Amino acid sequence: MAKSKKKNLPVILVTNDDSITAPGIRALVEAVKDLGRVVVVAPDKPQSGMGHAITIGHPLRLHKVHFIDGVEAYSCSGTPVDCVKIAVDKILHRKPDICLSGINHGANHSINVIYSGTMSAAIEAAIESVPSAGFSLLDLSVDADFTASKVYVKKIVEQMLKQKLHKHLTLNVNIPAVDETLIRGIKICKQAYAKYEEDFIERNDPHGKKYYWLTGEFVNFDKGKDTDVWALKNNYVSIVPVQFDLTNYTLKKQIENKWKF
């Protein structure tokens, strides 16, 4: 599409945490590039597990790069959250209409939302009053098949562009790693209470000093059928709307009533 024709189209900022070279972000852009003016600002190296980290101790670099013909793209030396901040301030010079993050190689359901750079970038957009969505495919492989993901990403983004969105909307979308024909639809869910049971692997370096690798086993404590983990297990695409107000209002009331200082 020629640039002039794109003037009235919505501006879609795209980022991720697996870096600008990951197949997942390419699949995301391919899925939505006809729905608006897509601008990509993504990390120049993998940033998985960076959560909501920002870079304050050193400066950032930004490079215009070739990505897909007709799509403006930049790599950034910072975290996914940095990418969103710098895109708005230094590249777009305005708020995009929506921000999309992903498609992540690997699950971001349940507690993963809190460690995920993909989801933190989407949440950052929502803090900036830009409605957003993060997309993840339950396949860690660099050779993951994004065919079904692209269909569902497009469906969801079309809906986002059609609805009047809450300015702080963030959707956490996870897609099961199965053939499109096996996907049973989309379920709006709550975040399952699940966590990783940590198990650091201890090794000795050649000088006899210990070092530790973080590993962990995923454990789902949540037996509900309204959770993202349940939906994915049953071959639904899960959508959890997430928020950045972390106040626990139930405990707030309890503490107000019971604690004495």
Next chain:
Amino acid sequence: MAKSKKKNLPVILVTNDDSITAPGIRALVEAVKDLGRVVVVAPDKPQSGMGHAITIGHPLRLHKVHFIDGVEAYSCSGTPVDCVKIAVDKILHRKPDICLSGINHGANHSINVIYSGTMSAAIEAAIESVPSAGFSLLDLSVDADFTASKVYVKKIVEQMLKQKLHKHLTLNVNIPAVDETLIRGIKICKQAYAKYEEDFIERNDPHGKKYYWLTGEFVNFDKGKDTDVWALKNNYVSIVPVQFDLTNYTLKKQIENKWKF
């Protein structure tokens, strides 16, 4: 106190994000060291703004260090969240009774909770079913005066040890940077809706290439008198109970009712 006498005392895990050498963590340990068996596991370098980042791409180091006489202490090469994970798995070999993080040099009220390594460490403990609190003094200086902070930290931790705590309890405690005599008490609050208006400072390196420093101005959009920002402005210590279920239940219902896929 001799080690044997501490056997039945609660185990208190202490961490922070300003690193094990920061005056703030020393003030925290001094405030609570008579309330239990304190074990310190904190980053070996400043980790401000690290949010909920974890280290997955390289291994961690752990060093036993001298901290305060009678207090077991370790520095860790990872993030604040890594410190909590490795402390439970490799140092304590059990869950501590409570986890305390801080005292942070600088505010963690309102949206700061999301970028804060201090608060992410506390939230990580809560995910592990260890009740926790993060403490922050509204003074960024390395020479900050923690006298009043120590009094309020002790008051709050005594209360935590007295009450039957929800296993996922996390308190975000902020302390105004004023003399103890000026503090009007403790207020249980909600997280204010406030954010940073980003402004990246653009500079040229000696080779003529641009680089960018993240800066931003804090803007409070929340005019309520029930927020942490209001309480701190009015010289109260603010406590916001925070949660790690990010589901936005209000938007969940709206989307279920309105969106058609």
